[in-house]
Amino acid sequence: MGIGINQDSDPKLKPIIEIKNLGTRFGENWVHKNLNLTIYPNRIVNIIGASGSGKTTLVHEVLMLQPITEGEIYFAGKKISNYNIEDAGTKEILSQVGMMFQHCALFSSMSVLENVMFPLVEYTNFSTETIKEIAHIKLRLTGLPDNAHTLYPKDMSGGMLKRVALARTLALDPKVVFLDEPTSGLDPNSASGFDELISDLQHRLNLTVVLITHDLDTIWSIADEVVYLGDKKVLFHDTVLKAANAENIPELYEYFNGARGQITKSFHAKLKAGELDNEK
Amino acid sequence: MYKEKSNQRLVEQPLANMQYVSKSNTLELTGAWLWKTLDENDFTVLAKRLIGTITQINIDGSKIVAIDTVGAFFISRILSYASAHGIKVTSFLIPESGKPFFERIDKIVTLKRDDLEEKSKLGFVASIGQGVIETILSILDFISFFGQFIVNCFHFLRQPRQLNWNDLIRTIYDAGYKGLGVASLLSFLIGVTLAYQMAPQFITYGANVYVVNFLGIALLKEVSPLLTAIIVAGRTGASITAEIGTMKVQEEIDAIQTMGISPITRLVLPKVIGVMIAVPLITSIGDIASMAGGAIVANTSLDISYSLFIERVKAYVLMSNYTVGIYKSIVFAFLIALVGCYCGFKVKGDANSIGEQTTRSVVLGIILIVFSDAVIAVICKVLGV
Numbered sequence: 087m088g089i090g091i092n093q094d095s096d097p098k099l100k101p102i103i104e105i106k107n108l109g110t111r112f113g114e115n116w117v118h119k120n121l122n123l124t125i126y127p128n129r130i131v132n133i134i135g136a137s138g139s140g141k142t143t144l145v146h147e148v149l150m151l152q153p154i155t156e157g158e159i160y161f162a163g164k165k166i167s168n169y170n171i172e173d174a175g176t177k178e179i180l181s182q183v184g185m186m187f188q189h190c191a192l193f194s195s196m197s198v199l200e201n202v203m204f205p206l207v208e209y210t211n212f213s214t215e216t217i218k219e220i221a222h223i224k225l226r227l228t229g230l231p232d233n234a235h236t237l238y239p240k241d242m243s244g245g246m247l248k249r250v251a252l253a254r255t256l257a258l259d260p261k262v263v264f265l266d267e268p269t270s271g272l273d274p275n276s277a278s279g280f281d282e283l284i285s286d287l288q289h290r291l292n293l294t295v296v297l298i299t300h301d302l303d304t305i306w307s308i309a310d311e312v313v314y315l316g317d318k319k320v321l322f323h324d325t326v327l328k329a330a331n332a333e334n335i336p337e338l339y340e341y342f343n344g345a346r347g348q349i350t351k352s353f354h355a356k357l358k359a360g361e362l363d364n365e366k
Numbered sequence: 367m368y369k370e371k372s373n374q375r376l377v378e379q380p381l382a383n384m385q386y387v388s389k390s391n392t393l394e395l396t397g398a399w400l401w402k403t404l405d406e407n408d409f410t411v412l413a414k415r416l417i418g419t420i421t422q423i424n425i426d427g428s429k430i431v432a433i434d435t436v437g438a439f440f441i442s443r444i445l446s447y448a449s450a451h452g453i454k455v456t457s458f459l460i461p462e463s464g465k466p467f468f469e470r471i472d473k474i475v476t477l478k479r480d481d482l483e484e485k486s487k488l489g490f491v492a493s494i495g496q497g498v499i500e501t502i503l504s505i506l507d508f509i510s511f512f513g514q515f516i517v518n519c520f521h522f523l524r525q526p527r528q529l530n531w532n533d534l535i536r537t538i539y540d541a542g543y544k545g546l547g548v549a550s551l552l553s554f555l556i557g558v559t560l561a562y563q564m565a566p567q568f569i570t571y572g573a574n575v576y577v578v579n580f581l582g583i584a585l586l587k588e589v590s591p592l593l594t595a596i597i598v599a600g601r602t603g604a605s606i607t608a609e610i611g612t613m614k615v616q617e618e619i620d621a622i623q624t625m626g627i628s629p630i631t632r633l634v635l636p637k638v639i640g641v642m643i644a645v646p647l648i649t650s651i652g653d654i655a656s657m658a659g660g661a662i663v664a665n666t667s668l669d670i671s672y673s674l675f676i677e678r679v680k681a682y683v684l685m686s687n688y689t690v691g692i693y694k695s696i697v698f699a700f701l702i703a704l705v706g707c708y709c710g711f712k713v714k715g716d717a718n719s720i721g722e723q724t725t726r727s728v729v730l731g732i733i734l735i736v737f738s739d740a741v742i743a744v745i746c747k748v749l750g751v
Contacts, residue, residue, distance in 0.1 A: 089577065094687030107664070182404075192716045193717070194718070195716050195717050195718040198377065206401075209401075210401055211406075212401075212404075212406050212436075213406060217405060219439065220435065220439055223435060223439055223471065223474050223475060224435065226474045226477065228437075238716065239716070240714070240715035240716055256435075258401065259400070259401060259434040259435050259436065290467060290470060291434075291435070292467075293469075302701055
């Protein structure tokens, strides 16, 4: 939420999300057990793991979409309890997080602009004119051309929808944004453009970004940290480079060094070394 | 600022404040400039006070502790207001760390916006005209759907194996068996009510036994088929529209089409046939229920024993009353299912559209039921049935 100007600048001081001994059970089946994870602000954290390892469930628990079976989650020092819309604390936490859903989840009966205005109308008492202006700013921040602001979601391409979804996610200047598969279904150009956009906005708005993605290009180009979920807990939490070389965790090593992983890895290594320009 | 005042205590940061110090001709901006802490009224009040009274101003925002997009937007608005009203900003301060952020937002705010296309509003006469044209077009559209359906029926007759039997049986189960309870209960109650309302009239004329003749014609020929059809239009018509509409939204219909299969044969035909089988069946049971209701009232208020009631039914209620009612119910069923499918195919890709078309399906269904009932009544009269 905004840029603290005269505040302590060390981001490592206070974790923004702390998950302690989390357990989640669906029927007889434990999805998480004794899961611990700490996320510090102003980082891009990427959660990876095999399908069914509970990545989305974990994010849903932070967002109060999924009740917690055991353990605790703290958001900016405040304990997350179960969703209760009457409780002011719930609203306070939810106004500081933004979630971009995999299929965008835009309101199909509203225009793009109204979609972005929606949370502002609900939470603030600015005049409609002001809210419209603010929504225009958010849409421009995500690079959506002005003439698309009055369109309806059904008339838009996948890449544009993702931008609108991001703008709506940013509507209330959240501290943390969760992005579920932000680049899925985009062509490579749009996907890398979207990666740049996320990283750019992260710097500019001092966001903490939690990504759930399998897109190795995204991970290599923008993620600061990788969290690997497996065996119901966090098996690995460190930088991307270390994740790619973690030979002690075979699945994770395979993730980055499989047939697909190799190509991306060598490409990004070359990119960093500046060799690609020389090859031209 | 937070909409609900009770939430304000949650704001940890100091409220955004703007104060005009006339001695130094400075507008001091302090506090946290966030959407939670900003109040638009302060801005308007200040603007009213200052515009026209001064020609230049210093803006000092160096004590701002935090800023977000909304805060930056408001500061940028102060600057643009000043320049628009001929007030020269002689100095403008903002904390170093917030400067790049503010400048970025300011740049976005001041970008000239392309003119947005607003939908032009039609005049009164033009909107009537448009309404008429749209109605005519949608009638033509429905007729063309009807034609498509008939053509598909002929295709189907050549290859009857193509029918989706599962869907057909499910439709009969949903429209018939599941709707049986409510349809027979309502028919029973209507039978009771009709007999009860008419009883005093029959007593006045001493024509107690004629209640059977009356009920036989009214219930079997008119009320029971109509009532059942209206219930089915509400239950099954709406559910068909919602089902096909959702399939349309999720591109399932396109998927069927790309496989070279006709969506009409695959989706519409089993539903139409299923409803046409189910509705006469529930109508028959509705007939029995409503006559039973009538018989109970005849027994209690008109002193007609059950055996006499049955005697009179056998002797005076013509079989044609029942058969006309059943033929009618088949026509109604056809219309309900066809309208339900048609409206389902008309759904466009948004959530509103499904609701709109479901409503339309029920309303149009009921209108067509009553309309066709009138037409059939005239035909029956001409044929002397």
